[in-house]
Amino acid sequence: MTAATPATSASRATPSPAAGRPGAGGRHPWRAFGRWRHRRPFAPGVMIVLGGAEILLTQQASISVILAAGADSLVGYVLPVIMIVCGALIVLNPRQRLFYSIVAVLASLATWVTSNLGGFFVGMLLGLVGSSLAFGWLPDQPPRRRRHLFRTRRRKETQE
Numbered sequence: 001m002t003a004a005t006p007a008t009s010a011s012r013a014t015p016s017p018a019a020g021r022p023g024a025g026g027r028h029p030w031r032a033f034g035r036w037r038h039r040r041p042f043a044p045g046v047m048i049v050l051g052g053a054e055i056l057l058t059q060q061a062s063i064s065v066i067l068a069a070g071a072d073s074l075v076g077y078v079l080p081v082i083m084i085v086c087g088a089l090i091v092l093n094p095r096q097r098l099f100y101s102i103v104a105v106l107a108s109l110a111t112w113v114t115s116n117l118g119g120f121f122v123g124m125l126l127g128l129v130g131s132s133l134a135f136g137w138l139p140d141q142p143p144r145r146r147r148h149l150f151r152t153r154r155r156k157e158t159q160e
Contacts, residue, residue, distance in 0.1 A: 040094040041137040047130030048087030048104050054126065055080040055111050055119035076114045082107045083127050090134045097134050105131035 086104035090097050108127030111118040118124025
């Protein structure tokens with residue numbers, strides 16, 4: 001049997017002190033989140049989730065504020081939950097965004113009747129706008145050039 005040799009400090013992998021800093025070779029978590037967010041319909045999904053959450057919060061309003069007679073029914077709670085689930089699924093599974101956006105827009109429109117006029121219009125409008133944006137989102141489009149870059153390039157071309 002051979003004797004085990006102690007591991008030297010040179011053979012151990014030690015992280016460099018620069019690995020935790022954003023600009024020094026390490027990955028910055030906010031940049032990774034930004035890249036992830038820009039590859040999917042993030043803002044429309046968040047709008048749908050916020051609309052559903054707002055409608056759920058108006059369900060908990062006092063009886064003097066509640067407008068719709070059916071506010072305590074099960075449908076008044078199910079539709080906002082469907083909106084929240086559709087908004088989350090639009091962000092997490094953007095390939096199925098068309099189906100989820102259609103379900104979310106139908107749920108948003110149905111809250112007009114079942115949930116205090118759609119959460120006093122705010123939640124319903126958030127759901128409708130978010131669903132429309134998710135339906136129109138195109139994943140394979142190249143990123144747009146910023147306007148100031150376009151303007152400076154056009155100025156340089158006109159000066160030449």
